[in-house]
Amino acid sequence: MSQAGVKARSDQPARAGSAHTVPSHLLVTDRAYNPDETLLIHQAQAGRWDAFAELAGHYDAPILALALRLTGSEREASKLFQTIFTRAYEDLRGYRFRCSFYLWIYRIVVRSCIHFLQQNDDRNQAPHATLAQLSPRERMVFELKHSFGLRLETVAAILEISETVARNIFLRAVMVLRLQY
Secondary structure (H helix, E strand, C coil): CCCCCECCCCCCCCCCCCCCCCCHHHCECCCCCCHHHHHHHHHHHCCCHHHHHHHHHCCHHHHHHHHHHHHCCHHHHHHHHHHHHHHHHHHHHHCCCCCCHHHHHHHHHHHHHHHHHHHCCCCCCCCCCCHHHCCHHHHHHHHHHHHCCCCHHHHHHHHCCCHHHHHHHHHHHHHHHHHHC
16 A cells, blocks of 8 residues: 555544554544646546555555455455445546545545444444534544544535534534543
8 A cells, every 4th residue: 555645643642452442553634635646547537447546555554454444344345345435436527627536535434334333233242432412414424534544625525414413413422422431
């Protein structure tokens, strides 16, 4: 995986063993349009699988990490991961550079993950019983903000909601989690 756009979060102390900590090498930072990806995107849109594979390689580890956190199962995470990249490949011809590729692919990730959580809404078998008390949307906002370190502005853009709505969802999720303790 390319290390472009990957950085450790230095603003928070490491919490070894915490259920909410994602290794820094799996974090994809909030980022704007990346001009280095333009050629790969055009090549992939023209049908070059190798260009798509290279492009996807920039995002595969953080997306797999998110899928694993949400499903709690390597098998289910692998299926979700494959679904995400299959959909991204199929939808790539429709990508029009109106937003960064990062934002575009994370919209696919979030929709796929929310769909998975809605289809598997068994709150007793969730990977983290406390997080399972959240709705799929609350859980997604919480995971993207808290565990993956994205700014609420970016979370809102991914979910195509306002930053205020994202903040309210995040705060509601935090309140639910605090009530569990």
